[in-house]
Amino acid sequence: MTPEQLSHVVRAALAAAVDAGEVDLPDGPPADVTIERPRNRDHGDYATNVAMQLAKKAGTNPRALAELLGARLREVAGIERVDVAGPGFLNITVSAAAQGELARSIVEAGAGYGHTATLRGVRINVEFISANPTGPLHLGHVRWAAVGDAIARVLEAAGAGVSREFYVNDRGVQMDHFGASIMARAHGTEVPENGYHGSYVTELAQAIVAERPEILELPHNEQLIAFREEGYRLQLSEQQRQLEEFRTRFDVWFSERSLHDSGQVEHGLDVLRKQGHLYEADGALWMRTTDVGDDKDRVLIKQDGSYTYFASDTAYYVDKRERGFDICVYLLGADHHGYIGRLKAMAACTGDDPEYNIEIPIGQLVKIVQDGQELRLSKRAGTMLTLGEVVDAAGVDALRYSLCRYPVDSPLTLDVAQITKQTSDNPVFYVQYAHARLSSIRRNAAELGIELGDLRPELLDHERESLLLAALGEFPRVVAMAAEQREPHRVARYLEDTASTFHKFYDVCRVLPMGDEPVSDAHRARLWLVEATRVVLANGLALLGVSAPERM
Structure with missing residues (x-):
């Protein structure tokens, strides 16, 4: 019996008491009843304070309501004992058979175990990398590539409709500098001072000329544009390849250019005008974000008639909402903390609820240490360490797990030697080794001709079996909370x-028979528990984008 199942049981008991006239709840029983694990197992398998929460509404005292509910719950199959404690806590102990049935439920659910309907019907757009297509993805993108993808995975597991979005900063003067840099290298001349100097620029130039040798004969301005566009295409493709290798995929690669080319920026401004938050002053167009809590108003169109980046940001948000997303999540780096207020104010100016429709988590910096030295410079890009170089140093599994293991609002230093060593004090190895060990038990059982067969759940009554089942039962709740x-x-x-x-x-409960010992129902029951545990670890690792090896 999972906490979710028990929550339904307690709610049903409340509903029955209301129908019988034993409890007066004008609004009926709550939609959900919180079930928790008591810290002290002597207090039972589960606990709920629902009686304390509802007693005032019901016009009675908490302990009396708890006693009434306890009497009904004691009649439910699978519930072994119900005790009323303190001012009105209900401590519930379930039978070994009811607890053991969880193993069957998990194995039968397979990859679907842990998925819930918590966010069913909610459409969420998660934008977690915004980069220029003018160079390789770098260390600053690594944390969001792992964590943003993991957030999208847990949101999907909670039932949300999710779209992963990469915002391509393909508009602006930096694109022209990029094109000029490639063209210079193609002609064997020096890159302009404000250009891009990494060796990857030379590689791009060589690839473009090999594919399009006639490009060198174009007039200067046409050639500049051609090198810019070809470099854009190749570099974006390289970013996509690197992210794919890092097991990070995107549903949408959104071009900043497209906002302007499609007229979406003007449309976004029209939306704001209808809300009454635009005004003109000093020859510029402003958004009055101070009306909704921002520290100052924001310029949308400058005196020279050009759009600001904030105008693009606003149009982009309006576009997302018009595509049907209820919540827009922007995962931004540590240097973007000032964006929180202005983006929330912008959402409010469009008529949205800034506390629901938009979220802006801020991620702190990551440092990578190898051989006692912080890795900083890229050999290929000539600047910050690239995503590909970090992956080469640490590996996909170790890097993704380690980046996802900590809250994103805390700075993080990862030591390559620590996160890649194969010892039990390395968390990713510890979890993957547990999965490999579980897989080994399954293989050994197959070699002995032992199949799962019929499960007798009541045989899973050892304290260690009960504790493991309790842990497995918590997985859906952990995923929902994540x-x-x-x-x-x-x-x-x-x-x-x-x-x-x-x-x-596993240290105290032998799963497989020894020597000539016959196969018992207890062995098979524990094999069910082993397989259930393997399923949970595999599903959890998948949510982090980490592999679940069967051998190590």
Whole structure:
């Protein structure tokens, strides 16, 4: 019996009491009843304070309501004991058979176990990388590539409709500098001072000339544009390839140019005009964001008639909302903290609720240390360390898990030696090794001709079995909380705790028979539990974009 199932049972008991006239709840029973694990297992398997929450509405005292509910719950199959504690807590103990049935539920659900309907019907756009297509993705993008993708995965597991979006900064003077840099290298001349100097620029020039040798014969201005556009195409393709190798995929690659080319910027301004938040002053067009809590008003069109970046930001947000997204999540770097107020004010100016329709998590910086030295410079880009170089140093699994393991609002230093070593004090190895060990038990059982067969759940009555089942039952709630809070690190920490609980179980509970010992129903029941645990670890690792190896 999972916490969710027990929540339904308690709610049903409340509803029955209301129908019988034993409890007066004008609004009926709550939609959800919170079920928790007591810290002290002597207090039962589960606890709820629902009686304390509802007593005042019901016109009675909490303990009396708890006693009434307890009497009904004691009649429910699978509930072994119900105690009323303190001012009105309900402590509930379920039978071994009811608890053991969870193993069957998990195995039968397979990859779907842990998925909930918490956010069903909510459409969420997650934008977690915004980059110029003028060079390789760098260290500053690595954290969001891992965490943003993991946030999208847990949101999907909670039932939300999710779109992963990459915002391509393909408009502005930097694109012309990029094109000029490639053209210079193609002609064997020096890159302009304000251009791009990494060796990758030379590589792009060589690739473009090899593919289009006639480009060198074009007039200067046409040639500049051609090199710019070809370089854009190749560099964007390279960014996409690197992210794919990092197991980070995007549903939409949104071009900043397209906002302007399609007239979406003007449309966004029309939306704001209808809301009454635009005004002209000093020859410029302003958004009166101070009306909704911003520290100053924001310019949308400058005196020279050009649009500001904030105008693009506004149009982009309006576009997302008109595409049907209820919530727009912008994952921004540490140097963008000042954007929170202005983006929320912008959302409010469009008529939205800034506390619901827009979210702006800020991620702190990551440092990568190798051999006692911080890795800073890229050999290829000539500037900041690239995503590809970081992946080459640490590996996809170690990097993704380690980046997802911590709250994003805390600075992070990762030591390559620490996150790649194969010892139990390395969290990613610890969890992956637990999955490999579980897979090994399954293989060994198959070699002995032992199949899962019929499950007798009541045989899973050892304390260590009960603790492991309790841990497995928490997985859906952990996933739901990770989704609601946008905190995938909750999944990582859960996996480590569950791996520890499994190892402790395996140390005292023998799963397979020894020697000529016959195969018993207890062996098969534990094999069900082993397979259920393997499913949970595999599903949890998948939410982080980390592989679940069967051998290590």
